[in-house]
Amino acid sequence: MYPPPRSTGSGLVQHLWAAAVRALALALTAAAALLFATPGPAQAATVSQVSVPTAPMGWASWNSFASKIDYDVIKAQVDAFVAAGLPAAGYKYINIDEGWWQGTRDSAGNITVDTSEWPGGMSAIADYIHSKGLKAGIYTDAGANGCGYYYPTGRPAAANTGSEGHYAQDMLQFSEWGFDFVKVDWCGGDAEGLDAATTYKSISSAVATAAATTGRPLTLSICNWGYQNTWNWATGLAPMWRTSTDIYYYGGTASQSAVLSNFDQTLHPAAQHTGYYNDPDMLTVGMSGLTAAQNRTHMALWAISGAPLLAGNDLTTMTSETAAILKNSDVVAVDQDARGLQGVKVAEDTTGLQVYSKVLAGTGNRAVVLLNRTSSAANITARWSDLGLTSASATVRDLWAQSNLGSYATSYTASVPAGGSVMLKVSGGTEASSTSYSATSTGKYTGVSAASTGLDVVDVAYTNTGSTAVTGTLQVNSQTATTVSFPPTGSSQGTVSVQVDLSKGSSNSLTFTGSSLPTLGSITVSPIPGTNGTLVVGKASSRCADVYNNTITNGTQAEIWDCNGGQNQAWTYTSRKEFVVYGNKCLDAYNQGTTNGTKVVIWDCNGQNNQKWNVNSDGTITNVNAGLCLDAYGAGTSNGTSLVLWACNSGTNQQWSQS
Template sequence: MNCSVRKAFTRWLSIVLLFIFLSAGYAPAQTTQAPLAKIPLLPLAWSSWNSFSNTIHSDIAMQQARAMVSTGLQKAGYEYINIDEGWWLGDRDAEGNIVVDPKRWPAIALGDKPGDMANIVRYIHSLGLKAGIYTDAGKDGCSMYPDIGPAYANVGSEGHYEQDFLQFAKWGFDYVKVDWCGGDKENLSADLQYGEIARAIARAEQITGKRLYYSICNWGKQSPWTWGPGVGGSIQDIWRVSDDIVAPVVASGPHNERKVAFDKMMRNFDQGIHPAAQHTGYYNDPDMMVLGMPGMNTEQNRLHMSLWVVSGAPLIIGADLTKLDAETLDTLRNPDAIAIDQDPLGLQCIKVKDLSPGLEIWSKFLSTPGSRAVLLLNRSYFPAPMSVDWTDLGLKGSPANVHDVWANKDAGADKDSLKATVPAQDAILLVVRGSEGGFAHYLPISAASGEAKAITSPQTVFGNVSQVPSPFAQIRIVYANETRSTEVVGLYVNGETGTRVAFPPTKGAASVWIQARLDRQGDMNKLTFDTSSLSGLKIESIDVY
């Protein structure tokens, strides 16, 4: 074969092979450079419920706001002062508007009108902070079950969704928590009610231009991780996956302080692990933290913080900020821990190995290539040697750096693994930086008709996706959204409902991340995005790790 014929044959063979690959959904391995979409990160906040319950009022809210600034928590990234249940008495005027007690919420500055919640919002904003408010999806709220302070009925928003959320936005609030005591009492459907609320929030935002961060609080009832992401078209939200850590039993003290059960904190962590639901913009919430409350010591506080940050949970402080000691403040302000929690990918940790009963290795995929947050968790009652291999984390070769978060120093490691003795009922939190393994790159293929009843055409389908050895694959979705609004799209993994994914508007290509079980052997996995009626959204490719 002469040179010209050989070159022509080579070009022909390359075209044929490329056609075969693309027909199967494959593309040559490559690195996608699309920047991460701009979606709000997890909230860092203080909430009034754990420490003040139904006794919350203006003076307490102002005191806690000043303490967030003076303690350095604001500088560390905490920004919301959230006024929880008990802020109103359940009264409405003739037009159905919420009536606020002017004695509990008086004028703060010259020109303020007593009984106007905009007063406290302006004060909180004046300190450079954001303000949160509370309601219930039902007719009643959780203050009908009093443990601190009097009981109040009719403090829910059912029947007044559009009116109440518009009022919250007009008052200037930045965040709204919607509880479920009334909804549970009435046996309501959580996904329907919270979807209706999300649409009411969206309408309030359109009218006022004020964004309300949406916190769903139905304590894991009716499996919110299956419907919470993007419910009602919401573009960012958190949803509670468990009941309260603190028990509704109080001890004596200036504010009848609640006691904290360490075991209950651990159970809430376990109940909060739903990696397929949590992703960029949508987050599991295992309840506000109990660091600094009676019943927790310094070591338990650090473990609590470690569990919340590695699971990518909202960092919402429930303790009285004016009573936090130096060690607790150091734990809450730790910059490495906060960076793990606030990693922009928004992914949740995965348990990658059980060494023996009670000895667990957890890993969280981080945005810096080759980086993982790693938790060596010892649930047993005795100190135990533990080790993690770099292959357990999906890394190759020796890590460039292993950093111990709480010791604030680099940890020693050999070529293939790290070994450490972990104290009883404690953990070691690490940031491991090494060499990333390769991604598999896939382009969309045509959707086969009739394969999933819940899916309508058109669809964007990625087929022949290879199985991954870890329990969950990390998946980067590259897209372009030429509309002016965020599009929320249903994702189906191997024909089963996966989650909803938010795609904000872009200039060019951008990316969001999810995690999914790709456990069909070989290359038999399929991801289907329901992109029906979304002409301005194009899902261009996925990279699977």
């Protein structure tokens, strides 16, 4: 649950702090990169892939019942969950959401509940869930007051329904009650203006301590709706984190537009790996508002993105059609793929006709979704070259029909209904060329080459002879760092995979640090050509067009920043004259402005002329609607200088190159 959407911004102090960090990182990188790796022959690191923890699957109470829940409601859903065969399809969790608690505590500060609604207390319902071979989840808020206080949803507003000031106590109590999962919302945290990264780090620590004390693993779900750019800092703190606000609001209905919006907001492939997952919200499959075809598209998009699958429909009234969608073993297998990567957009030849691909475990395997966002049926083609495969033959399977379609070389084309999708698996293909690198010093790989700016899969060879996973920090160039988990391998070497953004050329570096790093071997780098873009580099500044701090919010003003090849600097210049970043945001002259100083921002691509740009032979980039030049404001050359429109004047702050 969450409050209505609102715009967010970054403060000056945060911006300056980030600038200092980036500058320091660049300095350290330059000092360390004195030795360069010699690329070795391509090697198939995929043969020893280690399975990583998959995204959680289950059911959650919020979408169908809001705060109107008690023991009998949950018990009935548990029974229906089992009767429908969902456990056999991989669904494990029964998660009790908002409304179970009205903010009362005893004299020792322990949570108390209404035993007329929860006979035997919360441990009794956890025991019932466990008796069916399932796992139990519960809910709280990061602030002092939970969502039900600010936004009553079937019960009167109740104060003190958050865990602020009680993180360690509450997480231990949840674990002692027998819960295996805890969702921590952000209504109170947002209202109080808490720093999300700091707050959830404390909660994550409390969860770890509780699990160590009771011996019961406790899965943490961070639910701050993508506010404060969760994907920048949540990896390593929790197995899953929300990237957007809700699909479904209390009293409303599900909609395909909301499904598509949440899917678009969850695509942060560099953050998702080794058991950590972007979460676009609970499923609304089978709820009022979506057709069967839209339900299949919803499920396909969550699967291609590797999202947690938490059904939200009323299981006691679930139709056989809905059950078949949720339980389709081929589609679920894509979501639960052991490699743990996120699918990404690899083609959009015509506006709204999109191809998404996910790199799967094994060699030569891809999941593909052909998505038609237009109002007319159309053919959409998946090209093997966009997926990182050669033109050799590969087998194509229709995952909804669960039938093989035959072998195809080079590509596969399907007719996709208006507003609909087709989901495929491409298997047995031949991987395109990859390159392996040895470390130039402990944990550091320099001289890593990329033919184009874009996303690459990196297989990291390592040995972890221990009995538990260990973690390390990965920084690519001077981009935002991410936490990588290395599960046990036994005595033999294994690999885990990450997706990283690289700049064109051979100056890329990947650096692993940490006190518990395993023994690292070589890395193997494999491009995903369909993600290729360019860096847009200012002649005056030698800095890149950049979206601050990986922000995806419409209206965020573009700027210049030290070039690092991050997703927020990789721009695809399309045949439609758009500069596209993140796969779905266009460089935009704000509010169709045509005057000097008009802000240049990112916005959902919409085909308007204020999102079209001419790339000229003199190095200028002019807005089609305004006829003005892309300009680093005030002839600025420092990090954070804003991009605007300005009358073309031959200044070097209006000249750009692409690489």
